Amino acid sequence: MKSPYTGLKRILMAFKYSYDGFVAAYKSEEAFRQDILLCIVLAITAALMPIPLWLKAILWSSLILILLMELVNTAIETIIDRISPQYHELSKKAKDIGSLLVLIAFINAAVVWLASLYTWWPVIWNKLLGLF
DSSP states (O other): OOOSOOHHHHHHHHHHHHHHHHHHHHHHOHHHHHHHHHHHHHHHHHHHSSSOHHHHHHHHHHHHHHHHHHHHHHHHHHHHHHHOSSOOHHHHHHHHHHHHHHHHHHHHHHHHHHHHHHHHHHHHHHHHHHTO
């Protein structure tokens, strides 16, 4: 399906399609809504932490990766369901691999966050104690 638009109109329509994709994922996928909530809370937490900006960017990137993998998983599931609602071993394999993408993204985020907190814990703790 090739876009009939060119130039600036094509770019603007790409933003519209992206927005439509976000709305569709948000409305139809509870896991995506839960991931967004978790990512917002952790992104704000990272923003408030007394750590360098480069480390905040790494923490935020690990959260974005979770959302990206959730969207890829949703796209895989949607395509499989579009092809056929009937069970097929290859459909199961594709959906399981999509689920694995999300799991790996969560493991990555956990490792990044735990390593960052472990390394920067003295700075964070001292800053927190200074608030009281």
